Amino acid sequence: NAGVTQTPKFQVLKTGQSMTLQCAQDMNHNSMYWYRQDPGMGLRLIYYSASEGTTDKGEVPNGYNVSRLNKREFSLRLESAAPSQTSVYFCASSGTGTAAYEQYFGPGTRLTVT
Amino acid sequence: DQQVKQNSPSLSVQEGRISILNCDYTNSMFDYFLWYKKYPAEGPTFLISISSIKDKNEDGRFTVFLNKSAKHLSLHIVPSQPGDSAVYFCAAKETGAGSYQLTFGKGTKLSVIP
Numbered sequence: 001n002a003g004v005t006q007t008p009k010f011q012v013l014k015t016g017q018s019m020t021l022q023c024a025q026d027m028n029h030n031s032m033y034w035y036r037q038d039p040g041m042g043l044r045l046i047y048y049s050a051s052e053g054t055t056d057k058g059e060v061p062n063g064y065n066v067s068r069l070n071k072r073e074f075s076l077r078l079e080s081a082a083p084s085q086t087s088v089y090f091c092a093s094s095g096t097g098t099a100a101y102e103q104y105f106g107p108g109t110r111l112t113v114t
Numbered sequence: 115d116q117q118v119k120q121n122s123p124s125l126s127v128q129e130g131r132i133s134i135l136n137c138d139y140t141n142s143m144f145d146y147f148l149w150y151k152k153y154p155a156e157g158p159t160f161l162i163s164i165s166s167i168k169d170k171n172e173d174g175r176f177t178v179f180l181n182k183s184a185k186h187l188s189l190h191i192v193p194s195q196p197g198d199s200a201v202y203f204c205a206a207k208e209t210g211a212g213s214y215q216l217t218f219g220k221g222t223k224l225s226v227i228p
Contacts, residue, residue, distance in 0.1 A: 042218035101146050105157030
């Protein structure tokens with residue numbers, strides 16, 4: 001039981017390049033989330049998916065797109081990377097009922113845009 | 115406008131003593147609160163939570179207290195151990211918010227000195 005996995009762990013992009021961050025969970029959770037964490041900041045929600053087939057914007061969605069490929073996988077795409085997107089990105093998932101509030105996080109992807 | 119505030123960026127405590135981490139919030143619609151612990155280069159892990167209908171929740175060495183009138187919660191760790199050294203995030207969920215979105219504070223770095 002791996003929990004939440006993210007690939008890649010590290011990535012360096014040049015301004016204008018595109019890339020997709022991958023996330024998968026094996027806990028049969030309905031909801032999945034993408035956050036970013038910047039130095040001195042808390043985690044800020046980029047996008048979330050309440051269930052397979054649905055996605056919604058979070059607090060900071062500009063410059064990102066997401067795809068809920070199936071119940072297990074939720075990807076985050078940067079179409080044209082900018083230095084302001086340099087951050088650590090975390091994927092998370094949660095179940096149902098009261099447990100839905102308890103999100104399980106992956107190890108993160110450290111992205112640098114030059 | 116920060117809705118969840120952790121005003122102490124860092125805290126140092128002697129091993130065996132009590133650690134008290136504080137969190138204030140401004141949104142009266144928050145009805146569920148969580149604490150997450152984060153080690154370097156890892157994702158946050160869920161620690162303990164409390165519903166707004168309670169004023170205390172205890173789990174082993176960890177206790178969370180909620181003072182709704184003051185819009186304040188605190189996490190007590192007794193006794194503190196060196197392995198507790200990490201960044202602690204306070205998070206809150208809004209009543210009726212779709213898909214269990216969480217709002218995070220900026221975190222408090224706890225150092226437990228042996």
